[in-house]
Amino acid sequence: MLRLLPEKTYLRNFWNMGLLFTVIILLFSYLLRQQYSRQAYEDINQLMATKTDSLSQGFEYQLDHLRSYALNIYQDPEITNWLMSDQNEPLSAAAAFKSVSKYMSLQSYIASTYLVNRKTGQVINSKDGIHTFADFEDQAMLTRMSERPPTMLRFFDHTMAGQSYLALTVPSNRSPIAGQGYVVILLDKGLLEKYLLQNLNDATASIRIVDGERHVILGGSDAFDTRLLQPDLKNHQVYLGDNVYLIHAHAFKVEDWTLYSTVKLKDISKNIDRIELEILGMCLFLLLLLSALTFWNSRRHFKPFSQLASQMKKTVASTMPAPGNKRITEFAIIKSGLDHMVKSMEEMNNVIRNHQEVIKNEFMRQWVLQGTYNEAFLQTGGLRLQALLSSDIYLAIMRINRFQAFSERYSYASRKLLLYAMGNIAGEVLAKHGFISETVDLGSDHLVVMIGGGGQGVTPAQALYEARQEIGNWLQFQVTVALSGRTAVQSNIRAVYDRTCDLTLLRFFNEQDKVYAEEDLGPYWSEPKPDFDEKLVQELIQSVRKSHKEKAREQLDKLFARLQTLTYAECQFQLKLLLFYMFKAFNKVMADQETGGADLLLQKFDTLMDVKDWIYSQCVTIIDSVALKHSTSNRKEELASEIFDYVKQRLHDPMLTLESIADYLVLSVSYVRLVFKETYLVTLSDFIHQERLEQAKKLLLSTDLPVLDIAERSGFQSKTTFFTSFKKYTGLTPNQYREQNSE
Missing domain, CATH: 1.10.10.60 (Homeodomain-like)
Structure with a gap:
């Protein structure tokens, strides 16, 4: 017996481990097959009951969802308008067809949708457009609606062109108004069976849905006689010849339907025997696999690394370090290759970032935000940028009005495109007037426009006014434009940028149809009065930002207690300052609520307390809008x-x-x-x-x-x-x- 053992240690170890694995796996296979056989027959009834309930609930839920979806289609404004119309309106029909096509693209189970206008005698088929009743293909459906108008939101079986569908008609009443038009959806039975009944993935169980007259609505791939079913019993057995069927039933709540799950016990037994053989086969395969893994473990464990090291050595040999007296390991080769790949990727990124347009945009943003001008960028900015910076420039700000509503209306990507379009329109209008311009998008609610060129003593104010009008005409939203004075390129552009941004807020004082300039600031921004408590105003703004309503109320009381001690003119001035600071801090929200300027706003109130109550209500609105945005985002x-x-x-x-x-x-x-x-x-x-x-x-x-x-x-x-x-x-x-x- 000892002569049969291999001489080499790793072969002897393989032999001993192979015998041990054989005994363990064969014993495990025997116990597992016995346990599986006993448990399978005990669990089959519970399994089928669970499956039947799960499928039924899922199918009923989907039917409820489709009912809601059909009601949504019917309540669509474009569709309702066409259904209720008593005239042939091509535009209304086109809008309805577009709407129903949109709904069709969102629900895969719907094979087709009809919009039936009984007054005009027309039908819109989602597949091929509008028809008259006479040339409509599905005459059976028109006949059914005429003879049997729907009284309940129930699905029914419908056949058209030899194809069977589940159909639903909306609305489910016979009122004179609703009866003018119907929405009919036809459901693809094949998809319903495939994805909801899972009928094609189970060879032992047959699932069918049967109506009250024992007609099969869905499912049922075998020739089972539905007359043998007992609808009063949820779980029962049916004997048919030599076969015994296990039946599980679930009645639907709305439709007069019942879902039956049918299993032939002979198939179950056959499957159990087959699975026992499969368990034995898998155990034998596992035995062979473990034996192979035991023999080849060390070699196969490191083979992928060796192949990778060999490939890297061929492809990046020029970057390998000189071996010298030290042996280079495979791990060192792999590390060197990966370092080379990372370095190559970084070099590629640097090449991309060195692209002229990228550098120019980066320079412009840096210049605006830091305010310092660097001559080195002028050489890489291209001829257009060099021409712009060859003399003094203007800086303009184009701020989007009512940005809160704007951001809710458009997605972030759409807003980026609209800002890009704003820059293009402004550039074209300025170029028409002989100016050179570059736009800078800082990712906010405004666009910065650097403007150069133009004639001596000519400002771009008129060109910016025309650009503002064009933006409103083409993009369908309004902007406020402010223009700085002529500025040297070596000046602190950040300070000019901040000052010009403040100019756009003059719209709060007096909403005029103009381009705001620095001289417009004089009438509204004289030297602050010594007793104006700017610190307390900033504390009020911080309280609103932190959603502290009570603290904001206390700070408002302190501010207005001081205002009561002032003359009327001084009080008016400080109220404007207070409103200006509030508007500057929360312009994206407050701009949506009040227009016409601070003077007109203050004229609406009779007493100082009315102003205070209004400001506090605005603070509460801002706090609540932020909280609502959190909860609904x-x-x-x-x-x-x-x-x-x-x-x-x-x-x-x-x-x-x-x-x-x-x-x-x-x-x-x-x-x-x-x-x-x-x-x-x-x-x-x-x-x-x-x-x-x-x-x-x-x-x-x-x-x-x-x-x-x-x-x-x-x-x-x-x-x-x-x-x-x-x-x-x-x-x-x-x-x-x-x-x-x-x-």
């Missing part, structure tokens, strides 16, 4: 994507904060944090910090800019903060990182 992924893009476009801005992002979205800071964390699995603060550091790393490797300039372009407010964060993030100082990665 169903577009978290789109919102997170919008936050992502907004941060990317404003990384250069050292003033970018969670509060500014929340103000732009008209949401609370906590909700913005939550949405971003749920989507990207990283906090928003960490994401901003990490993106700024990644931006700094790229600039260190792709440019020769000083470290201080790189810190500013990455949005860091001080060199110390940048050095500390970069060292903590990479383990190196910026200069060390540049030197180490440039070798």
